[in-house]
Amino acid sequence: MxxxxxxxxxxxxxxxxxxxxxxxxxxxxxxxxxxxxxxxxxxxxxxxxxxxxxxxxxYAPARTLRSGRSDVAVFVLPDWPQGHTMADLIDRAAQVLGEAGLTLVTHVHAGEDDGLARLWSALTPAAVFGMRPFTPQERESMRRAGISAVLPPSQPSDHDLSTSFWIRGIGRLQAEYLIGKGHTRLACALPDDPRLAALGRGRAEGAAQACADAGLPAPVMSTLPMETADAAGVVASWRDAVTAVCAYNDDVALALLAGMRTLGLAAPGDLAVIGADDIPAARFAVPALTTVAQESGEMGARIARALLAALEGGSPELDFLPDTVHVVERESA
Incomplete structure (x- = not known):
């Protein structure tokens, strides 16, 4: 040869x-x-x-046989589009785990009945973190696989990132900011990706609660297609009923601004717009996008440290959420 x-x-x-x-x-x-x-x-x-x-x-398989587990930590992610915020979270978690000798593997779980069981059989991970709570059946499959470091806790709680401040609290913060600017007629622009429907509703619920607390009508809820002409149609349907919009995230907010331009409308004079996630493109929008920023990298580090504490048999700190979640004021609102 x-x-x-x-x-x-x-x-x-x-x-x-x-x-x-x-x-x-x-x-x-x-x-x-x-x-x-x-x-x-x-x-x-x-x-x-x-x-x-x-x-x-x-040789990793031989090491796994000797120790009973691999040097792998698994993050089980829902079937969401993985954008800038999630990338920052995963990168920082991988860094912290890597410094401790663990390799981070991410797995998108679409909900198939035996998908996770096959994963445990293939990897025998040392620790597992779920972005959503695991079902009793999923936890049983992990127990049978000998995985003892599993987060979050078995009961849904504020530590469930899919229903926590990360979702509802951001919508509330958006609405509170706009209300503080004097707006009394709000809308929520929701994503048209069906995978994000539950998250969009969560943020809209947060905005609605802020309006209720302020004695204002509930926000108008509208799904915003990610096409300029279709986004313009949604804006036109609001007519004079809305003066400010909480966009699900910055991508939706950018589509909204593009739709407004085709109608000859400008933010914030005709319609104030606030996004979420503070993606790099937000600062280059015209006008520059007001948005909610969060320390997603710090969130990833906290999750990683909690998993390491669980592996050591300690009581992990379950406050995963970043200390600083704040509005970045630019020109769109």
Whole structure:
């Protein structure tokens, strides 16, 4: 076989032992950091030097068999579009877990009955976090797989990020900001992606509660298509009934601003607009988009630290939400 068709064989502990001139048992003790073994420091250093020079890396399946679990943490995500905010959360969580020797794997769970059970069988993860609470059946499959570090708690609570401040509280904050600007007739522009329907309703409920607390009518609820002409049609349907809009997120807000431009309308004079997530494009919109920002990276770090605490058998801190969720004031509202 020609050299360019040869496959590269992974370096094993047998290769390290042969190169170092030591027994396989000695090399295995060093590479696995086996406790209670009287191995001279010079021998340890020799094994590690040879392993590094040959490019040896531990074989994950074998390590899993020895320890009963892998060095993998799994984030189970709902079937949502994964945008800027979620990317920041996952990146920061991966960093914190990586510093502790764990690899983060994300899995989008669309709700199939045995999907998670197959995942546990394939990965045997050390820890699992769910963006939504797990069902009793899903928790039982994790118990059978020997996964003990599972968050959030079994009962839905404020720590459930799909129903927490991350959803309802942002809609409320949007509405409170617009009400504080003197607006009394609000609308909520909801996403037209069916995967986001529940999240859109959650944010709209938060806005409606803020209006109720202020003694104002409930916001007009409208789904906003992500096409300029269709968005313009929604804006036109509001006519003079609305003076300000809580957009589900910045993408919806940008579509709304584009629809307004086709009608010759401008924010905030004709219609004030506030988005959510503070994506990079928000500051470059015309006008620049007022939005709600949140420290999603810090949220990811807190989730990761909670999983690590659970792995150590401690009581994890379950306050995942960032300390700072605030309105970024720009020109659109």
């Amino acid at each position: 020609s050299d360019n068709k040869k496959t590269t064989r992974r370096v094993t502990s047998v290769d390290v032992a042969r190169e170092a001139g030591l027994s396989r048992a000695t090399v295995s003790f060093v590479l696995n950091n086996t406790p209670n073994q009287s191995i001279p420091q010079a021998t340890r250093e020799r094994v590690l030097e040879v392993a590094a020079r040959l490019g040896y890396t531990p």
